[in-house]
Amino acid sequence: MEAEKEDGLDNCAPAVRYAIRRLIRGISSSREFARQGFALGLAAVLQSIKAVSVEAVMKLIPTLLEYSASMKGPEAKDNLLGRLFGFGSLARSGRVLGQWKRDKSSPILRDFVTEVVQLGNKKRYLTEPAVALILDLTRKLPDEAIFSEVLDTPCVQDWFNRAANVGDPDALFLALKFQERTNVQREIFGKLLPYPFSLDNFFTEEHLLSLAACFKESAFCLPRIHSIWHVITDMLIREEASQSDNNTSSSKKHKKSKKGSSSEDSKKNLRNFCEVIIERSLLLSSHDRKHLAFNIIIDLLPRLSPSSIQVILSSKVVLGLMDILSNASSWLYNAGQHFLKELVSLVSNDNDRCVAVIINLQKYSFGRFDSLTKTKTVKGLIAKIQNGQDCLHLVQNLMALFVDEGSVADEPSDQSQTTDENSEVGSIEDKELVGEGNADLLKSWVVNTIPFVLKNLKLTSKGSSLTDSEMIKCIEEKFQVQTEILKFFAVQVSLFRTLSSNDDNAFKKTLATESALFQELLLQVLLHPEEFWEAAIDVIICCKKTFPSIAQCDNSSAPESVEGGTEESDEDGSEEPNEDGSLESIDVLVQTFLSVLPHVSGPVFRVFSDEITETGLLDMLRVVKIDLKGSRRQTDSDDDEDEARVDIEDDDEMEDADVGNVDDATDEMEDDSADEVDEDQDDLEETVDNKATDGDDAEATKGGEDSDDSDGMDDDAMFRIDPYIARIFKERNNLPGSETQQSQLMRFKLRVLTLLEIYLQRNPGKKLVLEVYAFLMQAFVKSHSADGNEQFRQRIGGILQKRIFKAKECPKGFDVELSRLESLLQKALHLASRSRYKPVASAAQNATFWILKIINSKGCSKQELASVVDKFQYMLNDYFSNKKSRLKIGFVKEAVRRNPWVGRELFGFALQKIGSTKAEYRRVQTLELVDSILKSWVGDDVSSASKVLKKHMALLCELMQEILTKMPENKSRRQEVRRFCTRALQTVTRLNLKEKFQKKLSSEAYTLCEAQLGAAFVPFRQ
Structure with a gap:
């Protein structure tokens, strides 16, 4: 029946006619590779069987693959793509071109181009491949045939005439390719190309404005870049590639270019293109077009000279990039990051380009590109x-x-x-x-x-x-x-x-104060001989450390005979360490700046943070724990560091006990509502990440106000500051309009936290980080149990999370005492299992992982680690025996996953507790813990795992018998029981303990396993 239809294939056998119709229908198939295969088959048939009429096939394609405006969905798309592939088969077969060459009066070529153009105009996604098909067909045509058979056809002329108005990038692409091929100087491209055509005429501002719609519409195919842009970029760099960059070479020879005007002329096309198309058309339009603009710039940059890079990285491009990168929630944020990454990669190995990028980024961001985009781009480029x-x-x-x-x-x-x-x-x-x-x-x-x-x-x-x-x-x-x-x-x-009146008065008062200070110092030397020289040495040391560049200049300008000068510097103590155990000069300087000069305390502390002593650091940490509402305990001897550390331990225990009492007084919590530890960690990290920055901003805003202290602070006990400075603080507090003591103290605490964060950032691997952690954790707990400040609470949480738990380094070395780590671990486990405050519990869990990481780095023996395991056993015992325990088993599972040795030591203990636990929920939860321990043995040492399992094989068999006997009613819990038993059997098989297991397994347990476990127990059947 197919062969008998009127299809114009009268000269063909019925089988051939059927095959051609079947192939045409097949190219509309959307199955994988089907369309390509049928199109290839159709091209092969047309090329082999000359009796098949090309005109007949051209009519059959739209007839068999019908399309109407009412058709929607996949069917319409498949038929249109089928038509395109059908015409492609005709072109690839060579029959169209061959028939025209035999009879140049034949309209076959014009008809074919007309059909393809009309097909491309039906849908946007068809236009670009239709243009590619026309270019492929005309590749072997002479120039005269291109004019007569393609460009002069009514459909092509109509397409060109309306393309500029409607914005058709494919028509522009076709016009440019034909212009490049023929180099014709005729008005046959409508408004798409200027007449006469030249690069300078094409890139004039007026002509580019007329084509702006075409360039905008080319964004429809993102993330792929439209073919028009490859042609445009080639045109832009054509002249660029043929010239050497005179401007750059002349600058390297320290001469100014005398041909600046010609250099500007060579960049005129690029400048017009950037201003009209990139800046005024794409960057001011939709997100997709902004994205396209950055893609075009990245495509151009590697092919441009350094001087031309300064043209394309204009102010609007840089400001647009900054606007995107300054907002992490922006839709284009990832695109901006990719652009910046590619930009750095392109210029990293070419210092001339690198300099051009640095200059433009900083010039148009006013020197704040890294700060506003929160990157280190410029800093990294300068380092190269x-x-x-x-x-x-x-x-x-x-x-x-x-x-x-x-x-x-x-x-x-x-x-x-x-x-x-x-x-x-x-x-x-x-x-x-x-x-x-x-x-x-x-x-x-x-x-x-x-x-x-x-x-x-x-x-x-x-x-x-x-x-x-x-x-x-x-x-x-x-x-x-x-x-x-x-x-x-x-x-x-x-x-x-010109100074303002306030600045001028302040400057004069400062000069007067410095003059009075100088006179006072001289009087002290005269009135108190042999008593003031030590204080004078401290002043000199502080000044030298504060202004090292000035000190170096003084040394460099000294006479050549400097032998005596070295001895003098040794005598005044500036080069010798402090041996009498008193405060070093750096502590005095940091403490003074901290209390008196809040604006410069941060930068100064950053310089000296590597040299701060333990005493100075502990003084700062005590500020974080101060509370005006309660009495502050003081040590009997502030000069004794060991006693101060004991007080810290006592405070730790007191705070933890308080939290435990508060938790015991709360209502009982339902076990079934327990969440996994990962959710707690995510909540804490999200809270910290979102709020920590706010704390910084608020602190920076408040840092410039007048009062920094509280009269509740015993300054000479806390900071060892001179009593006269303490008196100044107390007098300032009594001034009219002073803030409340609590608000002053809170601002002071926030400033101290900023300095502590600087210290942690620069010294992540020092032993003192443990002391910082202990104090901050106490303050964090206290801020939740009391009516604490939310900003203060979030600030501490952010420092703990970012600067301690997630730091790249952790305290290491033999000076990190295991007993100290065990004490901190015990308190962290207590908070993780008992605290009713979710952020506190989550922070304690992260602290546990961090402390275990430090313990692992010490390489302790099994005997030394026994006490660490005891802490976990105590926590689990509390979980099984005390219904008020808030422990999340997911937290213990994560600890076991990160530290498999903990799981090996807890294996037998967990087996015993499961059997004696009455609560079904907690029994199943603990089964998950044991299951995770077994899972951790997959990549573990087989011999050590075998020893542990052999030792507790009897317990494992008894446990399996008990849990299979008392199967839970809940379906998910029954599945968990079967999963655990299956995991146990798999582990036994992998460790080659099958015979040992069968011996320990009772007959009753054997029957239960056979009935409940099914196929998983087949290898163990006797």
Whole structure:
């Protein structure tokens, strides 16, 4: 019947006619690879059997694969794609082109192009492959045939004429490909291409604006980039690739380019494209088009010269990227991160490009790109610039942001009236963008960056094996870099601004105070000889440590005969450690800044945190525990560090006992509502991550206010500060309008927490981290049990989580005492199993994992670890015997997973407790624990696991008999019992203990296992 239909294949046998119709229907199939296979078969048939009429097949394809506007869904899509593949088979068979070559008056080629264009216009996803099909067909056509058979067809002309208005990127792509092929100068492409055509005419602002809709609509195929963009990028870099980058090479030779205008002309096309298409069209449109803009930039960057990179990384591109990266919840956040990662990867191995990226990122972010995007991009790029020429290139570009190099070179050293002109930002656009305040921020960043550039400067990698000429060359390179830096500083130092009346009065008062202090110091030396020199030494040491650069300058400017100078520095104690056990100068300085100078305490502490003593750290930690509502216990001897540590232990026990009492007084908690430990950890981490930053911001906001202290603080006992300073604090508290004592203390605590976080960040592996953890954990518990401040509570939780539990390092070494770790572990386990506050319990669980990690690093023997196992057994015993226990078995399972040796030691104990536990829920929960222990043996040492299982084989058999006898009624619990028994049998088989198990298994237990376990027990049948 198929062969008898009127299909125009009269010259073909019925079997051939049927095969062709079947192949055409087959190309509409959506099955995997079916469409491609049928299309290949159709092309092979058409190529082999010349009797098949091409015109007949062209008519059969739309006839058999019907499509109407009313059709919806997969059927319409399959038929349209089938048509496309059918026409593709015609083109690939060569019959269309061959028939036209034999008879050039034949309309076959025009009809084919018309059919394909009309098909492509039906759906957006068909247009691009339709264009590819036309280009593939016309690849072997002469230019004259392209004009007569393709471009002059009415459907193509109509398509070109309306493409610019409706925004059709595929029509533009086809026009550009044909223009590239024929190089024709005719008005046959509508408004898509300018007449006469040239790259300069195509990239004019007016023409690009007329094509903006086409470029916008090309975003429909994301994440794939439309073919039009590959053509556009090739056009943009065509001239770029043919020219050497004169501007960059001239800057490396320390000369200004005398062909700036020609250089600008070569970048005109790129600049117009970036301004019109990237900035004004894509970046101001939808999320998809913003994403497309960044993809296009990444595609262009590796093919552009460093000077052209500064064009494409414009202010709007950088600001748009910053806006995306500053908001982690942004839809484009991942796309922004990917762009930044690719950008860094592209420029990492090319320092010229690296400098161009650094300059543009910082110029348009006012020196705050890393800060606003919360990344270390600029810092990492600067660290890659290490040789002399590249450092010089970077410094010159930094200086060019503000200073006209030619003007500075000619400027007399005693004139400052021209500095305002020299410090102008280069272009008019930059002048409008960088205001006075933003310019100050950018200058500040430049000043702070230059020392890092000098620090990274590696003039040679040969070490000391240098000839005299090489050494001279290295010194000259470094001197050249420093000279360029001085040009910038010479201008910046001469800049000034008029002080406000308040600043002027404060400056005068500061000078008067410093003068009075100097007079007082002189009087002390005269009035109290042989008594003041020790205090003077402390002042000198603090100043030298606080201002090391000034101290180095003083030393470098000293006379050549410095033998006596070294002895003097030894005599004044600045170079010798403090041997009498009293406070080191660093403690005095940190404590003074902490109480008197809140604005600089953080930066100063960051410098000295590596040198802080244990006494100074404990003084800071005590502040966190202070509570004005209760009396503060004091030690009998504040100078004795051992007694202070005992007090800390006592406080720990008292706090834990308080929490236990509070928990015992609460209502009984239903066992069935217990959650897994992972949920608790996730809740805590989410809370900490979301709130810790708020604590920082709030603290920074409050840090600049007047009062920092509370009259409840015994400053001379807490900080060992001079009584006169303590009196100053008390007098400030009595001033009118002072804040409440509690609010003052809380702000003071938050500032101390900031310093502690700095210490933990810089010293994660020191022993003192354990003391910090102990104090912070006590304060965290206390903030929940009492009416604590929410901000304070979240701040401590954030520090515990981020700086201690998740730190890259943990305290290690022989000086970390196992007894101390056991004490902390016991308290953490107690809080994890008894605290009614979910954040406290979760923090205690994380603390347990952290402490166990430290214990594992010590490599303790089995006898030493026995006491650690006892702590877990005590906690589990409380879980089985006390209904008020809030222990989550999931927490113990996680501990066993991370520390398999704990599971081996708890195996027998858990087996015993399951048999004696009456509560069905807790019995099943403990079965899960034992199951996780068995699971941990999969990758464990077989011999050690076999010994443990042999030792407790009888208990295991008895337990299986008991739980199979008393099967739970709940379906899920019955499944858990069977899962446990199956796991036990699998472990026995894997450890080759089958015979041992069969001997220990009673006949009753054997019957139960055979009945309840089914196939899992088959290998054990006798």
